[in-house]
Amino acid sequence: MTRFFFVLLSLLLSSGLFAQSNRQENFNSDWRFLQADELQFRHVHVDDKQWKAVTLPHDWSILSDFGAEFPAGNAGGALPGGIAWYRKTFPIATADKGKHITIHFDGAYRYTEVWINGHYLGKHSNGYLSFSHELSSYLHYGGKPNVLAVRVDNSQQPNSRWYSGSGIYRDVVLSYKDVTHFIPEEVFVSTPLVSKDEGTVRVRASIANPANQKLTAAFSLIDDKGKVVAESKEKMQDAAIDAIFSVNNPKLWDVSSPNLYRLQMTLLTAQGKVLNRFEQRIGFRSIAFDVHKGFFLNGQQLKLKGVCLHHDLGALGAVFNKSAAKRQLLIMKDMGANAIRTAHNPPAPALLDLCDELGILVYNEAYDMWQKRKNKFDYHVDFKEHHVADLQAFVKRDRNHPAVIMWSIGNEIREQFDSTGTVLTKEMTAVVKALDDTRPVTAALTETNYEKNFIAQAEALDVLGFNYKFEDYDKLPKEFKGVPLIASETTSGLQTRGVYDALHDTIQFWPASSKDKFVTNGNPDFSVSAYDNVAAYWGTSHERAWLEVKKREFLGGIFVWTGFDYLGEPVPYPYPARSSYYGIVDLAGFPKDVYYMYQSEWTEKEVLHLLPHWNWKAGEMVDVWAYYNQADEVELFLNGKSLGKSQKTAERLHATWQVAFAPGELKVVKYRDGKAVQEQIRYTAGAASQLKAEVTHDDFVTGDKTDLYFVEVQLQDVDGHAVQHDDIELTFLSADNATIVGTDNGFQADLRSLSSPQRKTFKGKALAIVRLQDQTRAGSIRVKSKLGELTVSLLPKKTE
Template sequence: MRLIPHLLLAAGVGMSVSAHAADRVSFNADWRFMKGEPAGAAGAGAAPGLDDKAWRKLDLPHDFGIEGPFKQEYEGETGKLPWWGVAWYRKTFTAPAGDAVRQVYLDIDGAMSHATVWLNGEQVGGWPYGYSSFRVDLSKHLKPGAENVLAVRIDNPPDSSRWYPGGGIYRNVWLVKAAPLHVAHNGTFVTTPIVKAGEATVDVQVTLENSGGATAAQVSTAIYALDAAGRRTGPALAQSSPSALTKVGAGRQILLAQSLQLAQPKFWSPAKPQRYVAVTTVSGEGKVTDEVETPFGVRTVAFEAGRGLILNGEHVPIQGVCMHHDLGALGAALNVRALERQLEILRDMGVNAIRTTHNPPAPEMLELADRMGFLIVEEAFDAWRLGKKKNDYGRLYDEWHEKDLRAMVKRDRNHPSIIMWSIGNEIREQGEPEGWKMAAHLADIVRSEDRTRLTTAGFNHVVSGYNGFQTAVDVVGFNYKPWEYPTFHKSAPHIPVIGSETASTVSSRGEYFFPVSDDKSKGLANFQVSSYDLSAPRWASAPELEFKGLDDNPFVAGEFVWTGFDYLGEPTPYNADSTNALNFTDPAARARAEKELAELSKVKVPSRSSYFGIVDLAGFKKDRYYLYQARWRPELPMAHLLPHWNWPERVGQVTPVHLYTSGDEAELFLNGKSLGRKQRGARDYRLRWDDVVYQPGALKAVVYKQGKPWAEDTVQTAGKAARLALTADRSALQADGKDLSFVTVAITDKEGRPVPRSSNAVRFTVSGPGELVATDNGDATSLVSFQSPERAAFNGLALAIVRTRAGQAGAITVTASSDGLAGAKVTLNSKAQP
């Protein structure tokens, strides 16, 4: 058993934060944006005297790709949106005269990609990897007491991603000001090397930086409890002895360590995400020069080869999903509420873990995971030196892999949610004789920055006798190989195993095709996929195959399903993915993949988003949601029937009925007549009545558990579409210009019953201090702009996303109308921020 005592950082942006609000401020407002290169010499967009008044004014975060337009000729693999190309961002600001004696930095949480930064015409830094957070020092070229011009150039190359990456400065930007003597960037690291029920030892490492003259310094740390919102509560629970430094040299960094004893610690876990904060105070010449807050959690983590994850001494099965970074109709531009909504929906399904595929997430994602109680496997790369696309990370690997990997770990190593670091996903070097040495090199970089967590990777190759990769990481992740679990465990019984990517079942919400087949290649029509949840690409399977693999091999730590939500790009099985052939080392398999690719390339595929999600792109639950909920929340009385029961063309025809339930027995009734009672066997994960003959009316399932009534579900035949019904996920909002309400419109008959096959066009209008920012319906084939106020319902549902206006409180009215149907309104209340 390898035990990992652990704690981590949970600050709102995942890094050390100055206590003085004025010292670290959002720098998102009032930028000027231009797509393309301005006229003139190279770098003309950085010139301080450039007239940019005609440029578009906007606030960050911003994704220029999501604005479209969709075009059929663009790759479906990356969403049929124009995310590539050069773009410029400029901001003019006045620096106070007092900045002359301070260090001034710009922190960019994410810019896609190849960002270069100028201040007053002088290049001050940049970073090519679009998923890395980075800092540039503005101090040398800043003009205190005068106007300054900041410029950022993005050069996002085409053919550089396998999914929709977004384009632009798509995460938050911060202006940070510090005294010459301060804590360095990401310069605190909190660990708990000794954890007992009655006491925990908390070690705080501080990297102190002095950009001024030599000086004496004193550093001390205090620990406070945090409430659920991340606010300090009560007095200090522990206080370190001050560390006195007689001299910190000019231009030097010094690493020091402090140790504190925390009595009666409350452990962080998904069930109870209790956090603390270490407040580190730096003084020089008798004055406080910096104060840094580092939120963390106390917990122990171990992976046992025979049992899986042991958290705080208890076995915790990983019930995880993989998630890309886009936010559906909002694109890649970060919005905290949109992220939180995704996590809320997943948590209700029973998800307790996220794999951040295939790159570092926004810092806010990790803050939410800390607060809400999700386990995180943070992944660094989708490719190493042998790239999968012409312009992907393979071009950066040699120069940047160490910088990117260290930046990821140092930024995020204080988050209690993170349980493992993944060094890569399905990298092509798996097939190279010396590839394992690259894996060992990357894992060693991770360990040099953080020895409190294990390393892993997602492997999709199985090499006879294995090829050394299994020794390079601490936990072996298998992608789509449940049959390999017992073989690997027998060959290496000391190495923990996890399903790092599983199932890849595909479906379209509300679509059902007949006849129903267990052949995973069937169930496809009209660029949609049947929601009987039996269809999958050739490398993948229905969910049950992985369930059986886990149940038959309880030493496996759990699974990360591909994927929690649909995402932009990769519309498999209608995807001409040029990387498919690269993932096969067997010549015959590669030849078959290349032939399929050639055939697919002849077809004009309209799809712009994936079918893998358990939840669709709009955030509407697919049938599969309830299959996983039944497995992951066995204590929840639930039942879910499929398909819907509106099939006038199928009267008298066999229409199979499936039931997902946490119960163990169920009886099915059609119009009050029993169609039989069925029991679930040990490896039955759904109940099936495959010979039901369709008749309109009411289909009802009555579910039992241990012989007692447990849950019920009914689907009914609806009449003609007659009305719209609106519901908002939240009606109380903050007037901060960022908060969102996700408003669902459902098409119903005159009795209020959902009309599941309706596709009426719905128009949305918003009045009051709010604005409509996007619409969607979850249809992967829709190429209507996400900014359109009109959206056809897809199988009875559509979505409007409404945002508040900054500083404007009051009632917001959202109205939905559709020709021939009774309209609907819903009122939201936008409140002034405290």
């Protein structure tokens, strides 16, 4: 009888018979937008001609030209804030009257107020957290339209140490449920027992049950083939569920095989009527941190090879796009990264979905400051009133993701230097633990003396993260006894892709100390050499940072600052620099040379990368490097003549030569057991004479209508050699079924708007981001330049 019940229930659910009473509607289309202050809004709000049609997610700041006049400064991306309004008119069917209808915002920056049909629903202050409002009581049903109005205020600046974006920059969803339903944020699914032989699933949930009905909760666990592998049901005595059931031989979730299951949860009346269904993806995995041996996933020791990522997506600004985020994550994963740190605020929920799917571990961070400010108008002004509720919302939102392995309650918090840090650490750790008892709580710290570190003195954190100060690593286990440790932020190396200055024997610090706001001996063109020898004064080179973590087993892992360049915080330069130099990959998504150092250390791929380019002045002495792995040595040849062999050392992760430039062919050969196994060549290139375009799309397809195409343009000479010394202006033109969304070249001081279809190449490269209006059919764009015109075809990925 029980088996029959579940089979029947599964058929009913898959048939869609209950879809109308339990459904979600993408609410991103058909919005109107008006950027205006209060007086302007009152004057024009009834004149629809003044409002622009927009599709969400939307960031109005990124559409602007960069400028020195904006109050956020170049630390905030040299882009404007302001106040704007969004409005959407929509119908609700008569049949939906009596349902529980809510509007859900994944994120809007910054202060967000919502009205429905003139009724004020409330204000949300945290620009990085999701929030919802129930609309049911104020809706018109049938023919009369409903008007949703949203005011977003990002006028008080500076309020961030990086680019925040402005607007409803993440997804919006309208949901319909029976009035009796699972409360989504109160559903917590964990896996207390995880082994190859057996896994247990624990479901803790709260139910909205206004009629106090007698209910049954049914659970079906479904694998990736659609097979039900475990079932359970439980009669409900009150509005809470705490159910446990098991599954045999679960496929474990890990970084190489991110196996996911779907848990279907169904509410039924005593008579068997389905009231509500809630579905949650889960993964079976165990995590642990050890004082001596670092991090363990599913019982296996694993070094966390992580990067810090800011929330912007380059030319898209703060707009979250799943395919663009997937592109970032796959570029990091191909480099060998197995973890990310969300710096320094909650990410888009869909980013965590991607990490679940791709097998990327997440150090999930809530705050960059507490009650002591870092900027005049930052979150400290809201901390006292909202930090507990915001922290609760953060944990509830993200606790069902198997990818999330740590909760961070703060980054470089200034309260670590006084006793308020102890009180607040205890308070916030208790808040997290009350909602999730399965993951460790941490914070990213800078003070490495226990007696001076009041956050550590709370002795409430499960793991301590330390930023920079690698020279103190060996004293950490003595200062902070019995607590697992990680390098929560390292490096702050500075580089511009494709720029190569003469090397020096020691690392250069730009700026040199905290006394200097900007570098005093930098490059006039606002570039930084791509040799790994420049860092902010608090940091070090990429090689040194990784070596110091690599050789210490007690450190659970590293999180490099940063995986990608990001808008804002353009250390070491003033304006016109407007985006960071920290990334291993530039803002356009083009890897810098150091990317291959990590790939050679963090992966089993065959890696051989030669730098720099080979266009110099005759006789000029050039430092030549090679990153490589799985080899005994590498040998350099110039025009067929050997310049000698070189190897990595215990303290240097690249081979190196000094070479007098002569035009022609520079080649490096990798040897393993005496045999040549790989080579790479750099040619002296002539003037740019043609364009080569590569379209990347298929790997980043998410199935969403907003999937993007990334058109990477490379300059070549007449022989097809890459050109890095002869940049030209490009114009990207929308053509058949295609729209140019943005362009970029990765240069941190390019002041042309990232929404412009014109872009000059930088060191031979440029990027166009393109959307097809109809994702089911092909499209094309044109690229115009003084070299002629190139048509680029965009083909939808073929379904299997």
